[in-house]
Amino acid sequence: MSAKILIVDDDLESLKLVGLMLQSRGYDIIAARSGLQALSKAADQMPDLVILDVMMPGMDGLEVCRRLRAHPATADAPIIMFTAKSQVEDKVAGLKAGADEYLTKPIHPTELLTRVEVLLARMGRPAARPTMALKADVIGFLGCKGGVGTSTLAINMAVALARERAKEEKVMLAEFRNGLTTLAMQLGLQPRDSLQTLAEHEVNDLNSEVVMAQMDRHNTGVMVLGGALAPLAASAPLDVPHVEAVMRALGGIARYLLVDMGVGLGEINQTILRMCDYVLVVVEPQRVALRLAESLLASLDELEIGRHRVGVAMVHKTASAATLTKGVVEEALQREVVGMVPPAPELAFHAADQGQPMVLLQPESLAARQLTELAEYLVGR
Ligand SMILES: Nc1ncnc2c1ncn2[C@@H]1O[C@H](COP(=O)(O)OP(=O)(O)OP(=O)(O)O)[C@@H](O)[C@H]1O
Ligand SMILES: [Mg+2]
Incomplete structure (x- = not known):
């Protein structure tokens, strides 16, 4: 079984881009377009990792992060804040809210993928379906x-x-x-x-x-x-x-x-x-x-x-x-x-x-x- 990744972003393009990229690597994707939707999907489907946008109308990513951490079903899931806000204060706020990683958009797909893999491996969660790697x-x-x-x-x-x-x-x-x-x-x-x-x-x-x-x-x-x-x-x-x-x-x-x-x-x-x-x-x-x-x-x-x-x-x-x-x-x-x-x-x-x-x-x-x-x-x- 592949790891399940919850991606939360109000921007549909960004959601699709990251979703397709991770899906193509064999991960199962759960998508949410608002903070509330994210919380309900997270409680239902218990993702192995969460990628979270910060600036969203209604409940923002920081609040979603705090609530995920407060809920026993999702308290341990690695959370990556993925946002256009790149100031030091923003990062500090994200990490204080409970994020494990703070990444800024745009990002090279390989970097995002590597962060995901490293966090999942640290948690001992299943990785993507393996492809058969040969030396050649x-x-x-x-x-x-x-x-x-x-x-x-x-x-x-x-x-x-x-x-x-x-x-x-x-x-x-x-x-x-x-x-x-x-x-x-x-x-x-x-x-x-x-x-x-x-x-x-x-x-x-x-x-x-x-x-x-x-x-x-x-x-x-x-x-x-x-x-x-x-x-x-x-x-x-x-x-x-x-x-x-x-x-x-x-x-x-x-x-x-x-x-x-x-x-x-x-x-x-x-x-x-x-x-x-x-x-x-x-x-x-x-x-x-x-x-x-x-x-x-x-x-x-x-x-x-x-x-x-x-x-x-x-x-x-x-x-x-x-x-x-x-x-x-x-x-x-x-x-x-x-x-x-x-x-x-x-x-x-x-x-x-x-x-x-x-x-x-x-x-x-x-x-x-x-x-x-x-x-x-x-x-x-
Ligand atoms: N750049 C080119 N300009 C003109 N003709 C070309 C060019 N490249 C290949 N050909 C010609 O196209 C034909 C088909 O090439 P090739 O056998 O490589 O195709 P293929 O896709 O492998 O075919 P098949 O489906 O039969 O396996 C050959 O006659 C080859 O010489
Ligand atoms: Mg041929």
């Missing part, structure tokens, strides 16, 4: 639809990282789908039946050595785990426990583990998502793709993949005056576009033809430079 920085690439350039992006990120950033560090690139795979070929490697072979192992046997034996090494040093070319076996050959075990085996030894997730949010991709530190949603700047991206992002919210763990990358494939701009895409998706790849049909053609990622084939091209920049963003984020 795990980055997923998820297409809003097929063919938008998800694999191209994942491949170019992997080689860019191996080349620029992680010479001595292991960069791994994996996919868990079989059938219509292109990953190996786009890197000039032969597709083989690695996933099927791993599926035949017991889950408990899937250590790093066993998984690595099924991987191929690209000449940049990137280790690749891919599916076979077998249209009749187009579904994933690995079940959820196998995928989890393989991810854990690779995540234990890689520095960067990049996963080409293809499209969709089936149970395999949901499993991968839970193990990702960051997910890059790949979007083409046209209406249909954008509509699909919107619904995909809404589903990621529903799955409680924190928004700070999700970015959007735009891949232009054809130059058109009608193409949607970054601003339009950001407005429609309400997310930051963290990378843009310009149209490069000629280069993309030769890259596919020669099994050479764009960043290696023409490192000075605009597309390659944008891709390299995105790789830098991903590891520096």
Whole structure:
């Protein structure tokens, strides 16, 4: 069970902002828009922690704080005063009223989150639902639809990282789908039946050595785990426990583990998502793709993949005056576009033809430079 956090603020925007942020981290949220509502909800639902605005019409936060402290059901709950009032006297008044922390708006989400975590841990309260942390920085690439350039992006990120950033560090690139795979070929490697072979192992046997034996090494040093070319076996050959075990085996030894997730949010991709530190949603700047991206992002919210763990990358494939701009895409998706790849049909053609990622084939091209920049963003984020 997750910790319950009561957020009290008369300002709806502020309430939503903090509420969604904590919710996306797996906390259960109780919202109240006035002091009286806060007291009644607190008595009813006994929150594990309270975040309290000070200036509210009617009963102010200081009074709410005193009353929470006076009531046996809520006397021990940690209380964070979260307010625009930043004078020393204000802080003193807040702390005297019984607050454990006094934070001023605006605040960086990470700071607020850390205060919440620290206070809850001190109280021995349940934290947010745990995500599975691996040693590697795990980055997923998820297409809003097929063919938008998800694999191209994942491949170019992997080689860019191996080349620029992680010479001595292991960069791994994996996919868990079989059938219509292109990953190996786009890197000039032969597709083989690695996933099927791993599926035949017991889950408990899937250590790093066993998984690595099924991987191929690209000449940049990137280790690749891919599916076979077998249209009749187009579904994933690995079940959820196998995928989890393989991810854990690779995540234990890689520095960067990049996963080409293809499209969709089936149970395999949901499993991968839970193990990702960051997910890059790949979007083409046209209406249909954008509509699909919107619904995909809404589903990621529903799955409680924190928004700070999700970015959007735009891949232009054809130059058109009608193409949607970054601003339009950001407005429609309400997310930051963290990378843009310009149209490069000629280069993309030769890259596919020669099994050479764009960043290696023409490192000075605009597309390659944008891709390299995105790789830098991903590891520096
Ligand atoms: N910036 C670009 N400009 C022009 N064409 C591109 C660009 N990036 C990728 N392409 C081309 O788009 C096509 C689809 O790319 P890719 O295979 O990476 O997409 P995908 O989303 O992984 O597809 P799938 O759904 O089949 O897995 C390829 O032919 C690729 O060469
Ligand atoms: Mg692909």
